[in-house]
Amino acid sequence: MAWTEDRVETLKKLWADGLSASQIAKQLGGVTRNAVIGKVHRLGLSGRAAPSRPARRPAPRPAPRPAAKPAVAKATAPQAAPAKPKPVVAEAKSAPLAAPKDAAKLPNGEYATVLTLREGMCKWPIGDPTDTEFRFCGRHSGIGNAYCEAHAQLAYQPQAKRKRKPGDDAKAVLDSLQAARRVNF
Helix, strand or coil: CCCCHHHHHHHHHHHHHCCCHHHHHHHHCCCCHHHHHHHHHHHCCCCCCCCCCCCCCCCCCCCCCCCCCCCCCCCCCCCCCCCCCCCCCCCCCCCCCCCCCCCCECCCCCEECCCCCCCCECCCEECCCCCCCCEECCCECCCCCCCCHHHHHHHCCCCCCCCCCCCCCHHHHHHHHHHHHHHHC
């Protein structure tokens, strides 16, 4: 395949429009992506528009939960003032849930397998994958979550703070670096 004037002009236009080398090769036909890249370099084409990329949609945010309305007690006397809503106090984290040891049965009475797992089902493996009794938890995990709440606590643990060894302070580190410097230089 020869690079004709028309094909070179088309290449220049598509490159300036921001198409990738693969996209240009498909439109021109009869050339590979690498041939397009080579020609672009030989022509010295560098300035171009931003590369075309599919638009990324932001993940949908869950709808905010409505705040619980405080219960208003009925006044027994006409002079009673209306009840003031109590301030909302953040609840402390609950104790970790015990992870279920056995899988949940599906409505058909069977356990979740690779073929029956769906969105919103816990994908925590239970048992040995080489065993015929291998299955997945299958409990409700919520849309976008891989595991049920109990298994998520096992899978996603907060990172522990780094523990310092006694004597591992800055002065000891600097002393060792200074000693190494004297030896090397």
